[in-house]
Amino acid sequence: MNNTKEVGIREIPKLDKWLVLSLQHLCAMFGATILVPYLVGLSPAVALVSSGLGTLAYLLITRGQVPAYLGSSFAFIAPIIAATAIGGPEGAMVGSFVAGLLYGLVALFIKKSGVNWLMNILPPIVVGPVIMVIGLGLAGVAIDMAMNVPGTGEYNGTLFTVALVTLAITVIASMFFKGFFGLIPILIGIVGGYTFAYIQGIVDMTPISEAAWIAMPDFIVPFVTYTPSLSWEILLIMVPIAVVTISEHIGDQMVLSKVVGKNFIKKPGLHRSILGDGVATMISSFIGGPPNTTYGENIGVIALTRVYSVFVIGGAAVMAVMFGFVGKIAALISTIPTAVMGGVSILLFGIIASSGLRMLIDNKIDFGKKRNLIISSVILVIGIGGAFIQVSDNIQIAGMALATIIGIVLNLVLPGREKVDMNAMFAEELEEERNEKSAA
Template sequence: MSKKHIIQVEEKVPGKLLLPLSLQHMFAMFGASVLVPFLFGINPAIVLFMNGIGTLLFILITKGKAPAYLGSSFAFIAPANIVISKFGYPYALGGFVAVGFCGCLLAFIIKKCGTKWIDIVLPPAAMGPVVALIGLELSATAANNAGLLGDNIQISNVCVFLITLGVAVLGNICFRKFLSVIPILIAIICGYIAAICFGLVDFSAVIDAPLFALPNFTTPKFDINAILMILPVILVITSEHIGHQVVTGKIINRDLIKEPGLHRSLFGDNFSTMISGLIGSVPTTTYGENIGVMAITGVYSVQVIAGAAIISIICSFVGPLSALIQTIPGPVIGGISFLLYGMIGTSGLRILVDQHVDYSINKNLILTSIVFVTGLSSITLDFGGIQLTGMVLACIIAMILSLLFYTLEKFNLTNDN
């Protein structure tokens, strides 16, 4: 990143650059974010609206010091679907509100207790692979979105995927000046044109869309049983949030856990989820795709992310714009995600290098080994409809082992002493 012109978090972006850079961020998160409302059977317009509002709230709460775009959270899918099938969507919204409220309370506890415990429960030998898993476990999702998995692989999907990925890779290596900061946007445009040529884009929804339409706002209903089914997700989203803040901090070369503080970013994340539940949208979370965009482009400005949020809000009210964005096919999203997820994985490995983790020390070797194997093994633990797997399960195992090793060291019971 040292060879790139870095646009730092607080820097203002020239007007002619703001729109393309903002569009780049919005398109990066769009594919994954609108998938969640489709799975819940709701109109994605309300999600586009809340993604924008949630992102602006997050920027405000973190004092503009933590660049992050908030999109739809996948952590809630399994328990929310159970609640929707038994009680209905409004009761799932009540669960979202409850989780967001409890997350806000947790943020206040962290403010009082501090964050030194993170270095104990997630030392670099554990944090590095946990962060890497954020990207690595999503690699199959990128391939699936591109239509590259399964027995019936279409050559058109493969071609569009390769064109999109190829432009993103070569653009990041070869583009200069202004083009060097928008390789993702250029790749999406090239991939979209290729998709049109291969007949993968249907414009009928754009033609039929009303010029102006309000998002479908829905109020929540509360039931203790429904809330208890969804509440354990707070463990998942907290682990995910810490990982995202650490990897973003490494990319922008700042300690976001200390400034603006984990309590602020966690509160912003959960407050957005609570508001989402109150108006009928899905829970939000900081997005790995946008972290990847920052890693590739060197543009960290919160002004750009705020611009993307405003565009998302506008699209939620303008029918043809919302419909047009939804025509971006899976191979284009998959091609971009393929690179972005890999960048997150590399950022996790960077933690190991930057912290000079010594693998001649047995506890470091064991921690990294167990975390990687757990996260990539597809092992799943199910607790009342909440599935612990991948990065989240690996993070929990890492915390348990780290606490165990810390205790053993205190009593001089390890052979590393």
């Protein structure tokens, strides 16, 4: 691996370069981060603020050693929608907070007992299909947004045309754009689709002209805007999803370790990065934003540019917080037609599902083995099919959470389970560390 770095982890670029590099990270995460709150009925401005604050907290907890940006988590889209239907957005925030607490408990246990136990209950044969469930389970949402009039379910040809044009622009940007523009195909797709929708006369620009430049986001704060209360139904919907996002987090840390050439699982340790992720989610729940997670889009930026500086990541976080207080930006986001977001979602949700498939391929999962075939098949059908267990009149374990739990159980009870060797996974980094010590 080529370890030549343009900017090291602790290096501070010159101010002009610093601003451009941070803006690049902001653009890379912007489209996906505002899409999640848009889909679940939360404030995109609050999501920007919470992603910035969460990233800064993450950098502090990991001691400025892991250059990762945290944005809105797609895994929580369906659970937030379900929790909001039961207890409103306030109930969803309580569920998010408790999910963040689970991160903390897992981090504490990892610190005491090591990381191999977690890798053994969440191997790729479980995590891969669960990630596929996240994407495919949202496919219906994307198509409904793309084809139908919001709130009515009635088909509209103009809206579907806007969605398809948006999708086409996003695909073209992903395939053919290079350099900086190649890093932001989602944002380009939204801008292009928005422009086409405006030409079609389905964009109302009034909210933008009426909005102030500086405005307070619509924060949802416990004991200020509402009195929090626990609902077992909401907790059973949201908290198990933390198992899914923790497994995603582990995958991101492994990829980032390979990109940077440092074993972040070992130093600063997986317990610190998971704790940082959990704290970011709790911060978000305190102000009314969606749960946060480390972003693969920003890891891609780091890999392409070889700019590993945590100060660049921190700069993007500060920019995100500032953008959240710009009223014109919040109003602009609110005018984006649902069809535009639907067109982007078709690709994004498909990419999520394909990422799960890629995990299975990268880890050379053998589907000639009945064990692997059974685990993946059961997870996919239960997760996508809408199966649920009715615990009581008001409590059920459904969809992604149920599929994850059953997948973990099957992995533990079926014969032929192979243990994960963390040293083997990071043999290259361990050898580099030994060489560095010998040279010193």
